[in-house]
Amino acid sequence: MQDPFSLVAKQVTKTVTAPEGILTLLQDVNLSIPTGKACAILGTSGAGKSTLLGLLAGLDNPSSGEIHLLGQALHQLNEDERAQLRARSIGFVFQSFQLLPHLTALENVMLPLELIAAESIKERAIEVLASVGLEHRLHHTPLQLSGGEQQRVAVARAFVLQPALLFADEPTGNLDQATGAHIIELLFTLQAQHGTTLVLVTHDTQLAQHCSYRYTLNQGILQVHS
Numbered sequence: 001m002q003d004p005f006s007l008v009a010k011q012v013t014k015t016v017t018a019p020e021g022i023l024t025l026l027q028d029v030n031l032s033i034p035t036g037k038a039c040a041i042l043g044t045s046g047a048g049k050s051t052l053l054g055l056l057a058g059l060d061n062p063s064s065g066e067i068h069l070l071g072q073a074l075h076q077l078n079e080d081e082r083a084q085l086r087a088r089s090i091g092f093v094f095q096s097f098q099l100l101p102h103l104t105a106l107e108n109v110m111l112p113l114e115l116i117a118a119e120s121i122k123e124r125a126i127e128v129l130a131s132v133g134l135e136h137r138l139h140h141t142p143l144q145l146s147g148g149e150q151q152r153v154a155v156a157r158a159f160v161l162q163p164a165l166l167f168a169d170e171p172t173g174n175l176d177q178a179t180g181a182h183i184i185e186l187l188f189t190l191q192a193q194h195g196t197t198l199v200l201v202t203h204d205t206q207l208a209q210h211c212s213y214r215y216t217l218n219q220g221i222l223q224v225h226s
Contacts, residue, residue: 005068006165006197007033007056012065014051014220025051029065029222033213035164038191038198040208042225043217049201050169052217056199057090057167058082070164087116091158091166091196093187095173097150099142105129105153106138109160116161128156132186148179152186159190165197172207184210 009031015024033039043049054060058074067074099108109125132152172180191198214225
């Protein structure tokens with residue numbers, strides 16, 4: 001039976017040691033995201049959004065509290081097991097695209113499939129690039145693509161595995177308004193088609209309106225967005 005929640009955080013706190021003492025980056029964060037739904041985490045720069053995203057994705061460990069990702073308690077998994085979970089079930093879209101510059105669009109999208117030794121790698125990569133309107137740009141490297149095209153490649157790479165969960169960190173931050181609007185439309189269309197759970201980190205309140213669930217992160221404290 002499918003887990004009703006793709007992501008659950010319970011009393012998650014993150015502290016770090018600084019010259020001035022202990023700094024609390026996140027305090028008692030509670031979050032439950034239903035499977036197949038879209039959730040926005042709003043906050044200004046420095047609010048702790050990237051810290052929270054790293055914890056939710058299992059890239060870092062909380063100082064206290066628990067995170068359950070796709071039914072798995074992250075504190076019960078070692079680094080290799082977490083990496084396998086991410087490789088098979090989780091997609092990422094970043095503000096800075098994070099494409100490998102020496103690879104073509106097609107090769108960048110094929111990479112996640114190659115890492116898990118999937119079948120029909122090239123065919124699946126071509127299909128998803130066509131779904132984002134880039135079938136004519138398969139053999140171009142990132143430097144030969146516009147910013148909007150690079151982000152479409154990044155979206156294709158994120159969805160090629162048909163992930164159960166997708167993290168998007170300021171996905172329109174480096175794009176002009178019109179291009180950003182197109183990327184968001186694309187992201188939510190693919191999310192609906194695949195039934196993917198989407199966690200969107202943004203400072204853009206208009207962008208957050210696309211999501212069923214909205215939270216605001218302010219000075220490390222997460223609240224339901226009013």
